[in-house]
Amino acid sequence: MELEAYFQSYEGYFWEWTTDEDVPDPSGYHENNLISIPNVGAIAYRPYVIEVLKELKDQGFPPFGALLLVLYALQDGYLNMDGVFYYLKKHSESFGTEKKDDIEPAMRFLKNLNSLGSSVKKGQNKMVLLKTVFKNTHNILSAGNSELIIKVFEKRPYKISASAEKKPLTFSVVNNDIKVLALLQNTFSTTEAIIESLKSVVDIPGLEDEVVQEETTVDNGKDFIQELTEDPKTFQVGSLIKRIWSGLKIPMRHLSPGEQPIGGISDMTNKGDFNRMLLSEFANEDEVFMNRVANHEALYIQREVPPEENIFERIILIDTSLKNWGTPKVLAFASAIAVIKHPKAHSECKIFALGQNIIPISLNTTDEVIDHLNQVSPVLEVSQALEKFFNEEHTEKELEVFFITNQENLEHQKLQRVIHENRDRLKFLVTTSSNGELNFYKHHKGTRKHVQKMVLPLKELWANPPKHKQGQAGSGNGIKVLVPQNYPLLFPTPKDRMKTFLYEGEFYILSNKKQLLKTYLSDNYYNRNIYQNTSIQRGCEVVLEDISVKPGGQFSLTKNKSGDYILAQYRPARNILSKLNLVTKEYSELNLTGQNIPPGYRLLYFNKSFYLHEEHAPFVFKAGTEGNISIEQVKNDDEIYRNDVKNEAEINRLKDRGIKILSNFTRIGINAADELVVSKWALTKHDENAYSFDKNTEEITVWSAQHKNKFTFGDGSEVVTDSRGMMTFMSSNKNIPAFYVPSTHYGYLALATEKEFGGSEYYLPKETKLKVREMDDMYSDYMDAFIKHILEYGA
Structure with a gap:
């Protein structure tokens, strides 16, 4: 098999080659450097995949698709496994019953891999795991052929471009990938089987604990609480548990009659x-x-009672609604762990997170606690989920249920009704508050009795948090979805900025987010019949990001002979003149204290040099754009001032212009009018081909679940938000391509795909190959279809 054939991508398959322009590839070929699952997420960068293949070449390569599925399942942090399974099920339906028999065991194998402990899925241990599961697997390439593919890639990495051109998907391709995983499930039917196979290969420290992770007992409760306290991300939870233990008055253990x-x-x-x-x-x-x-x-x-088993099952329900966020949620998780890990609690306990849905969770490791602390449901109160729990999912009466919620949530009448109707099985009600107050109530013979009140000194307990361990800041938990530097349409131009520049007829903005933006004025500026700002100026594109610059002072911009952007900064208060190459990051500064520069001098750019200039001064100071910063005193030239006046007149066209950007995304949903709702704003049609975000007045019927900057609906459709003013929509319906909408509360909006554009020309790039269409048609084909697919799934 040749290199192109092994790395070949296919139309409609679960993976594809993409390009991340911000990440250079060590091979020198920077195109097609990322492998991702459409509308789901990234699998891995190409250099990493090549390193994995180099480790496997001596025993032969498995089918490439099977390897990618395993690599995705072994990632740490949040994974959209349902999105992956969507593709696998779709292909099983396309190719008949033969593949359906393999799909289920293949998915079980991926789930088993995903549930392995983190120590097995990191570093060299991960390589050992890959070698173990793929050793002598079905449809494996020979070691010689595998080594040849690596050698060809090292000499000619650009050959991947041929593989990136998608071919029609065939049955044999799917069969090769799925069959491998199905057979691996037969060999490694459980996580214990995978761990046992690893033990025979290599001694991995802590491997014994991986199997027992799912059934943690109280024996390690003390160590677990210590782990929570020492981890900066769980310190607040861990530091409360022992204090709660010291005052807890609820029964921790129910003796069965046989133990009386x-x-x-x-x-x-x-x-x-x-x-x-x-x-x-x-x-x-x-x-x-x-x-x-x-x-x-x-x-x-006493009357003697014959021995019998304890028939009560203890369940803890944690409210994850919006009002139980922050400190109340920390108290809720601390209370739950205090009950589960109490030294006298020997009975098993199940935990469920209540929100838009009922989700079983585990709190046996610090990683699990971190993960569930980061999850928030977009609903305001959880009466619907609580009612469903008792009436549909757990109808048995032999339950001892703890329900933990914020004290304020008890004001909702719906929640009060559900609690009252199920008071026989809802034995304990625990309420939290932002000031550290915990209240425990017990339902007994139809009445609610206040058991105890506990006020935790949060300021004292949280006074000395542990410092981050080295390397911990880059952990995989809670990482935001990466967003591109630019999109097919322009960003809204921010109002808040450090400086606006005019360089060689082009407008640039140094934003408060330390980005260099490029913006435009349209030809309509000189048309007096057009008065709307959005018809005069355009949005912006990002030129450079993460500029290391301190706010304050004066700025000027130019390019050097190499074409790199050079930013000069003059801080009169400190008498510092500095110069920064925005591309190479080279920085130099000069202390001007000895130059005795009078107040009123301004930093300007003129004729390939920077100047510290004052209109009436006979002499001014000149600084070059090349090399380290240095200045010389030169005779003043009237042309410098006249050029500056012209520049300021042009720049004033952008003065006080800008759009209010929606950057704080708290919740995304769909309202009763079938409109998209972002925070408190609804995407509404105003006139023909005119759409904008206005205040929502309708009830929200469907919410999405938030994880950092990604919002996921029940059907798997996703919205990825960008605080710079953009939203990416990825439907689980593969007939709807990804599309983009600006997130601004001002003026009319636009909608674009990678090929088409509709809406306000404010967002249309100056030079573009996008096909321009009517906004109504774009909304109907993309946004309306996106919303309808979500609603049909819910129905």
Whole structure:
């Protein structure tokens, strides 16, 4: 098999070659350097995949698609496995029943890999795991052929471009990939089987703990609490648990009747029938005897009970709605772990997160605690999920349920009703608050009794958080979805900026987010019949990001002989003149204290040089654009001032112009009018071909679940937000391509795909190959179809 054939991509298949322009490839060929699952997420960068293949070449390469599925399942952090399974199921339906028999075991194998402990899925241990599972696997390439593919790639990496051109998908391609995973499931039917196979290959520290992770007992509770306290991400939760233990008054263990005392002193009571009274009581004087009986001081023997099993099942429900976010949620998780890991709690306990859905969770490792702390449901209260829990999913009566929620949530009438109707099974109600107050209530014989109030000194307990361990900041948990530097349409131009420049007829902006932006004025500026800002100026594109510059002072921009952008900065308060190459990051500065530069001098650019200039001064200071920063005193030239006046007049066209950008995305959903809702704004049609975000007045019918900057709907459709003012929509319906909409609360919007554009010309790039269409047609073909697919899934 040749290189092109092994790395070949296919139309409609679960993976594709893409290009990340921001990440250079060590091979020198920077195109097609990333492998991703459309509308799901990245699998891996090409250099990493090549390194994995180099490790496997001695035993032969497995089918490339099977390898990619395994690599994705072994990633840490949040994974959209449902999105992957969507593709696999779709292909099983396309190619008949033969593939359906393999799909289910293939998916089970990927789930088993995904549920392995993190120590197995990192570094060299991960390579050992890959070698183990793919050793002598089905349809493997020979070692010689595998080594030849690596050699060809090292000499001619650009050959990948031929593989990136997608071919029609065939049955044999799917069969090769899925069959491998199905057979691996037969060999490694459980996570324990995978761990056992690794033990025979290599000694991995902590490997014994990987199997037991799912059934953690109280024996390691003390160590677990210590781990939570030492980890900066779980410190707040861990530091509360022992304090909660010290004051907790609810029963931690229910003894089964078979464990009750049936003899000796512990079997005596001061209430009972006369036939159970101790004979020694009748030896008292009559008056003493009657007093003991009347005052419940007489002793009786308890009735013996035959042994039987404890029939109660303990369940903890944690409210993850919007109002239970922040400190109340930290208290909720600390309370749940305090109940589960209490030294006297020997019974098993199930935990569920209540939000838009009922999600079973586990809190046995720090990674699990971090992951679930980061999850938030977009609903305001969880009465619907709580009612569903009792009436549909857990109808049995032998339950002991703890429900943990924010005190404010109890004001909702719907939630009050559900709690009251299920008070026989909802034994304990725990409420949290932002000031550290915990209240425990118990339902007994139809009434709610306040058991205890506990106020945790949060300021004291959280006074000394642990410092981040080295390398911890880059952990895979809670990482945002990466966004591109630019999109097919322009960004909205921000109002907040450090400086606006005019260089060689082009407008540039140094934004407060330390980006260099390029913006435009349209030809309509000189048309007096057009008065709207959005018809005069255009949006912007990002030229460079992450500029290391301190705010304040004066700025000027140019390019050097190599074409690199050079940013000069003059800070009069500190008498510092500096110069930064925005491409190479080369920086130099000069202290001007000895030059005695008077106040009022301004930093300007003129004729390939920077100047510290004052209109009436006979001499000014000149600094070159090449090399390290240095200045010389030169005679003033009137042309410098006249050029500056012209530049300022042009720049004033952009003065106070800009759009209010929606950057704080709290929730995304669909309202009763079938409109997209972002935070409190609904995407509404105003006139023909005119759409904008206005305040939402309709009830929200469908919410998405948020994970950092990604919002996922129930059907798998996703919205990825970019705080610079852009949203990416990726439908689970593969007939709807990815499309983009600006997130601004001003003026009319636009909608674009990689090939088409509709809406306000404000967002249309100056030089573009996009096909321009009517906005109504674009909205109907993309946004309306996106929303309808989500609603049809919910129905």
